[in-house]
Amino acid sequence: MPMSMVNSRIFDVVVVGGGPAGATAAADLARRGRSVVLLDKAGRIKPCGGAIPPRLIRDFEIPDGLLVAKIRSARMIAPSDKRVIMPIDGGFVGMVDREVFDEWLRSRAAAVGADRRTGSFVRITREDGVATVHYKTADGTEECVRTRTVIGADGALSAVAKQEVPSATRMKCVFAYHEIVRAPAASQADFNPESCDVWYQGTLSPDFYAWIFPHGDTVSIGTGSANKGFSLRRSVETLRAATGLDGTETIRREGAPIPLKPLKRWDNGRDVVLAGDAAGIVAPASGEGIYYAMAGGRFAADAVEACLETGDARKLATARKRFMKAHGRVFWILGVMQWFWYSSDKRRERFVSMCRDPDVQKLTWDAYMNKELVRAKPVAHVKIFFKDLAHLLGVVRP
Known part of the structure; x- marks a missing residue:
């Protein structure tokens, strides 16, 4: 022109x-x-789980009316289907559409x-x-x-x-895919509108994780992988069937690359x-x-x-x-953590088991909510180091 x-x-x-x-x-x-x-x-x-931490809400002046849900805990699901609940003590993670x-x-x-x-x-x-x-x-x-x-x-x-x-x-990218579905009835036994489910299972993602994140009237069900031969759609279909969400209305489907x-x-x-x-x-x-x-x-x-x-x-x-x-x-x-813990179902099992520890939960949520590494609890960090080492060496049973 x-x-x-x-x-x-x-x-x-x-x-x-x-x-x-x-x-x-x-x-x-x-x-x-x-x-x-x-x-x-x-x-x-x-495609996005839609989670925003309190620091984002504060720093960027996000009004409460934009939050479609407030998450009070996360549930981690291991390859063996063992589940660990990580409650957020006195706070929440906001969810947005x-x-x-x-x-x-x-x-x-x-x-x-x-x-x-x-x-x-x-x-x-x-x-x-x-x-x-x-x-x-x-x-x-x-x-x-x-x-x-x-x-x-x-x-x-x-x-x-x-x-x-x-x-x-x-x-380099992970490819993410999710389906936005109508939220199930509150009576559904395995669905909590105030909890995010994170699935660490190789069948649902060989190198990342799958998720079910509540969004108020809707739910995001998704997964991600850098493995181009892995079927993300089939993984989500499997997850929906396993959780009873295959019968809920699908509102939209979205996919996109996510940088590594x-x-x-x-x-x-x-x-x-x-x-x-x-x-x-x-x-x-x-x-x-x-x-x-x-x-x-x-x-x-x-x-x-x-x-x-x-x-x-x-x-x-x-x-x-x-x-x-x-x-x-x-x-x-986080990059080292993904490379190590997500590399096999045996390691995923131990990772989820480690999340039972109250010190791990406390420091994880503190770091996530405020976007800073927590340096004020040196004793807790030392404890976690040795617990982590025990899991790495297989001394602790998953």
Whole structure:
């Protein structure tokens, strides 16, 4: 498209992708008075368990009305079908419907000044040092917007990342699939609307886990695996049949790749920085992504603000540096945990058995709810180390 056909206005930033990462970045920058375009596809819902911890609710001012359920415990199911309940002492994990939650975040960004546009990203071109983001609308028309910076928050197979950050093409992913079904009657004996079920069984996932997460009137039933030959749909079908949820109404089915680890680089050294799944920031072992996406979106917004303020493109690299300083150690620990404990049903059995321990439960929930490694209980950490070692060596029976 000739440049004469492009609107001459130059925005401060175009955010490609309106999920939690992109919507958060757009809102943060618009609040600072920056001119922001938020570009998002219409009707895209990511498969997601929908769990958000208290820290997210606090940090990003999420109203209670968006929570469709409050989870008070998690039930871990071992390959032998032994079950361990991990209660949350005095707290809860919020559950959201991503269709409603993501739209609320986008609307909030628009309310504080972001210019919302619906379309699919095509490419970025440059002329006279200014980037032009090309995108297609629903009717196939190509439109353009000029901008000083771009935030790529368009998912694990990010088109922005593939064009601007070459290392993104080597991103490794788990493939996730879930079915949203109508919640069963409260009288169903094996379903608790205030508890998440996590299934650690090789038949349901050879290298990850399967789940049943209550969402108020609905339930998310899903699984994930990096094994491309493994049938995720068949796994969910098996899980639904085993739990009596095969007779409930299916509302929708969704699948998508979920990144396994953060990319080594998130920016192009010029005018683009990545956020959310596009940057690979989904927690290993748990697959949790909403909090980390929003935190990454905020760090990306801060980096863009610094770049715009100083004219120094090197500031874009601070998004990754700050994120990894805050969460890199947790990601490394969870990655080792997934690699070891999820590698066989024998190890899964011992992992679930270990979750019976009150110290393990306490520190696990403290770390999850607040997104920080708990350092204030050294004696408990020592106890867990030796208990963990005992399980590794097979001294403790599952």
